[in-house]
Amino acid sequence: MSEADRIFDELSKTLSRWGLAEIPFSESASFLSHSQLREVFTGRTQELRQVLPLFQGRERKRILVYGRIGIGKTAFVLEVLGVLQRKAKDTLAAYISLPPNADLGTAALIALARKMPDDEWAQHQLNLMGLCPKKRAVRKAGKVRAGIAGIGLEAEEDTVPVTSPQFPSLSFEDLLDRALQKYERVVIAIDDLDKQDPARVRELLRDAQGMLKGGAWFILTGHPSGLTRDIITRELGLFDLAIELKELDQPTTYQMLLNYLNSVRQKNERRQINDPLAFHPFTPQTADTLCQRSDGVPRWLNRLGSYVLIKAADLGANAITPDVLQHGFEYADEQLRGQPGLTPEDYYVLELVLEKSVVSDKTVTLPDLEKLRAREFSEILPILDKLVQYDLLRRLPIENETAYKATPLVLGKRSGQGESE
């Protein structure tokens, strides 16, 4: 048995001792299957009550779901689409995370085409874009065998050149027409617009206005500030409903943690919240501390939960005591700072934020910027946003400033406790 085999087996045994089949946490809901999502999705009752009744009506709607990164927009959208798939059989629901450099028309076209595996034209569109169709596209080509004049026009498989659709919105409309011949309603969810520059998103929305106001329903996800404010003030009319997802309250976070843990327990071992061993290997106290530290942000709960479990297993702990939990938090800090893709410039910016507690376009000084070899806040803005994506920083919900501070996942400037929010 190799060392790697031994380590793997040890982790499995520890998880099994805790009554868990695997580590249940996941950074993004897009990694979960429909059934897993159903098991862990928690809360958002009020928001679901706003959205779901719309689908009982006939009038097409455009819905914007917005909130900070990691707040659960993807999970919310996937849950809505899941409900539609289960309850509304006449609805075709398609989901896509907006690919980098793609326009909304292309994204919608890809999402819809992937949902229409039996439609040859849809699959041909995917093939043209170099994407893997469910059924391989075949181009019929005339071929005359030498010496047998006039005989043998046959189909041959040929390599189809990869090209982007010239008019993606029009291609989407054509495909939509075909889809609407089979379904009463087509819902397209385009996720992750908040991973793009807000000004670029505005351009994308402006360019896609015709498509968005066409025959399909759309659910888009976006930025917590900037974009939404701009859209709501300027593009009023583009969305019928804009729902802001906020941080979960503590009881809901607590329930979410329980749901995650139960999702990897044997059915007969699933526990209720009032069971003293409900959160095992967490104690009620450490479960509570974990939830508090997650600050109501599902992604932070998932990341912290995952790191804490790994560290606890590494320590051979029978239960996650406060001491083990602290080790887990330190491990999370270490892992987050050591994520691949971070450059020295990113660390300098992170250090500045940790040093100043909050860095914003209003309060940053020229000497602060010069320390980072910059002279404009705009120059470090892409780094700040990158650090948000890496869960090292959070954008503060201040409307008249672009302000950042460290997430509660990051401990202090070098060592010691992280600040409590």
Place this chain on the structure above:
Amino acid sequence: MERALGDNSQGEFDRLVQLQRQAEGQPHLWPAVVEGWERFLAHPAVAEGSPLRPPAIGNLANACIRLYEVTGQDAWAQRAQLLLDDVLLQLTRSAHPQEWATVQHNLGLLYRMRYERSGDEAQAAAAERHYRAALEEYRREAAPARWAAVQHGLGALYTRRYERSGDEAQAAAAERHYRAALEVRQREAAPADWAMTQHSLGNLYARRYERSGDEAQAAAAERHYRAALEAYRREAAPAQWATVQHSLGVLYALCYERSGDETQAKKAVDACEQSLAIARDIGDRRSEGLTYNNLARIHLRQGDLDRALAFSQESLALLRASGAAEFGTAQNTYARVAYELGKEYIAQGRWYAAVDLLEQSLAVYRQGDDLNARAGVIYQLARVHALLGNVEKARVHYRDALRLYEHTQNEAGRAACKTGLGRLMIHLGFIDEAISELEEARQIYRDLGDEEQIAIVEDMLRVASGIKEKEIA
């Protein structure tokens, strides 16, 4: 070829020297010159010990220096230095004083060119050291032409120092060395050398005019350029003649930028066109690029921004392709043109095109230290983003511009940013912050005595106060 060279290595040497002279006027020939000397040096007939070997290496080094000048690739400078060091090992000062001095002269030239590109004073000091070493062996009485050439080189070195520092003592030293060179370089006996120094003197006076605005300096520059043109005839030395035309074009463009006198603009364009025609004929992309840059500046001053942009883009493409040291200068012109055109586009409502141009302009200013110019571009970006409804970008840009203007103590810029922020904050509904920014802007405009802007700010303050009163009510 190899056998032929074995029979006639001196003949091949002479042929290559001839080609090298030709390349002085046709820069595209330099790679062929390098290749020729490399082939020559690889032949067994020119092995170690051959008397032709050291001068051949020296000539190869010269060709490398010229390629460094044309392409800007430091590899050529490094190679030239290695070759010259090699020659110095073979031609010691005691045994070959004149050749040793020639190598010192060439090293002076090499370090001067490095200084021109880098601005590193250590390179300038090295250049001066080598030039002075050459003068220890080149005596005016014994080797007047070479002595004068080194004097000219020192003149050029001090001119570059003056360009960077503005120190008038450097300009005076440059003039002294050029005048010394002219004592030997007589028009009748050495018209090309005489013209070269006349041209360089013209450049020195043009730089002085650029700094001081003293028209006597411009007149002196023009006089020296005209003298150079008379000696270089277009048919005999087209490349050199075109270079002087280019310099004359730059001088007239400077005069036009200062005075706005359209006759100067016309003279500048005429000189540029004369220069361009030759540069195109002989394939001198660097000169062509420099002349386009000059044309861009003229059209920028004339307000013909579309043409200025087209010339500037052409200039950048040519100078980038030729690796010319002046690429940075052309980038600065482009940044100015893009900024002015960006402002124009904002006025025309072509907001996305304006953003594109202003971003390009900002990218150039971010490489330099002109914080006022940089703040100006950022301020315009803030304006256009506000118009586009990208309020967050607008706010961040206004605050970035404000920080830079505060640093440079540009009061008008500060007031403009605060006015922009005030307007934006009204739009966003942050009335108290809007009022605070606008009151500060009004105070600055009062200090500047800008009544027109005070009236604009007061209008906005009235709007903000009205909103606030309604909120309270």
